[in-house]
Amino acid sequence: MKPALHGDLKISEIIEHYPQTRSVFTAHGLSALVSEDGMRVLAPFLTLATALRSRLIDLTSFLRLLQEVIDLEELAEAPGLESVDHQGELTLLALMPCGLKVPFSKAISEAIGRIEKEHNLSVRYAVEGNVNQELSYYPYINTLEKVEELPDIIISADFNAFYGHSFYNRFVATGDVTGYNTINTSKTFTDAGVIDPEGNYTVLGINPLVIVANTEQLNGRPLPTCWADLIDPMWKDSITLRGSSDFFCHAVLLPMYRDHGAEGLRQLADNVLQGMHPAQMVKQIDLNAPGALYVMPEFFAYRAKQQQRIQIIWPEDGALASPVTLQVKASRIDELKPVLDLLTGIDLAQSLAGARFPVPHAEVTSEVQDKPLMWISWDLLRERDLLEVNAEIDDLFLPYVKSINK
Structure with a gap:
């Protein structure tokens, strides 16, 4: 069993059990400790706390960085787009803000496995950081012609190509792609006008x-x-x-x-x-x-x-309310209801709110839930083509x- 991270662990123990953390040591000027010679001479005897103290590096912050690297490595079960040949084969594609990629992946990975067994579903999904896709994936969206080329469920971040008139006219106005609106909405989200009155886009949370x-x-x-x-x-x-x-x-x-x-x-x-x-x-x-x-x-x-x-x-x-939005193929709603209920449910919402992302659920409480939001307005998004406005x-x-x- 791998040990939990703490200051009294020897450097050699950390690298032995978590080799992916070597980059963190190197980035903080401690490469000598995790080099071949260092692992033989120093690392077996030197604790993490002692090593950091000698360099005036905060132990708590360093442990957090180590854990983040480990968490990312452990999320191999939440593959990215590079593992997908055709996005139309995906049940779920999630393009998440940087701060939500890890907690979102953790929250859904175990739950989707359970849903597959309980409902005899096969759920193929990919989770990507949105920042990696702003200049690569979103332009690709405007080349699609058939709804079959899209994932069944799309979660995307920020004001992107899914809000543009090209995508809207081809897939949303036709009824092929829609929202999944089962959320009891909080006053904060209602007052800010975040909820789509036409139900075509479901805002899961706000960055x-x-x-x-x-x-x-x-x-x-x-x-x-x-x-x-x-x-x-x-x-x-x-x-x-x-x-x-x-x-x-x-x-x-x-x-x-x-x-x-x-x-x-x-x-x-x-x-x-x-x-x-x-x-x-x-x-x-x-x-x-x-x-x-x-x-x-x-x-x-x-x-x-x-x-x-x-x-x-x-x-x-x-x-400023940068949205995390869910859309689903209308033809797949009934079959994928267990997955959609997971994605719009209280448990996932509480995880997002715990990561300091406000969610629309009235039942969820967190430090950021009741603070005011500024929303761009649905009228603007419908009257003007977002992609044209962004180009302007x-x-x-x-x-x-x-x-x-x-």
């Missing part, structure tokens, strides 16, 4: 985007309280968004464009210092690197080691960001 301030980089500037504050000139070259040179998160840019137009995008771009993944943002904060404000999923903010340095701001007008945003925002950040 809430908030503002995180590095208080040591504020230089006397007051903390923002709402999203409009981010376009104030006082934040010039001070804001970090999720993105890169060719992509910035539309969950942030869409409401800014809706509420403040092209000029609002230009003002925001003027204030952007850089684009990066939220995990990189956390490292920037821990290093006290330049940059006062970061827009990131709320759960990422709690990964910062230097919690005393940050202020997590849940804006008064609501965290990119044309306005990306060149300006590039020109001012040379």
Whole structure:
């Protein structure tokens, strides 16, 4: 039996039982300990706590990183898209936000095995991180012509091709693909208008985007309280968004464009210092690197080691609501009801809420459940083609960001 991780384990014991954790040691400057010589001379006698203490590395944070690597390895039973020849063969495809991939995979893997036995079903599924698919999988969606080419159940994150008019007109308006709406909705989700009034999209949860301030980089500037504050000139070259040179998160840019137009995008771009993944943002904060404000999923903010340095701001007008959405082939609803009930049920919802992702279930309680959300609105999604709007945003925002950040 493999030992549970703790500080008194010898380095050699950890590597012997969990060889996949070697990369964590290397990333923290401890490669000598897990090298061939180190494993022979030092690792059999040196405990993890002692090794980390000598390098001033926090034991609790290091143990968490080790466990995350182990958890990812153990999720081999939740394969990714690379193992699938034709997505139409899949019962379930889940494209999850980074913070939900592991808890979601854990929650469904055992449950689906049980459902297969109890209901004599064969459920083939794949779970991917959404960030890996934004520039590769979603463009593929617009090439599909037949509903048979789609997985039976699709779970996707953020405002993506499944919300575009091309997909909607081919598969949703025809009734081939629909939502599965059995959830007793909370007041927070109702007030924010998150629930699709036409029932074509079932929102399983929200990845809430908030503002995180590095208080040591504020230089006397007051903390923002709402999203409009981010376009104030006082934040010039001070804001970090999720993105890169060719992509910035539309969950942030869409409401800014809706509420403040092209000029609002230009003002925001003027204030952007850089684009990066939220995990990189956390490292920037821990290093006290330049940059006062970061827009990131709320759960990422709690990964910062230097919690005393940050202020997590849940804006008064609501965290930006980046959705995790379920759709299903209408023809498969009856057969796949046990799977759909699992995916929309209380147990999975509680797991998502426990990972700091608000869910629409009125029965679920968590620290994030009753906080306000800002939703883009279903009227906008139906009246305008989301993909066209995103393209407009990119044309306005990306060149300006590039020109001012040379």
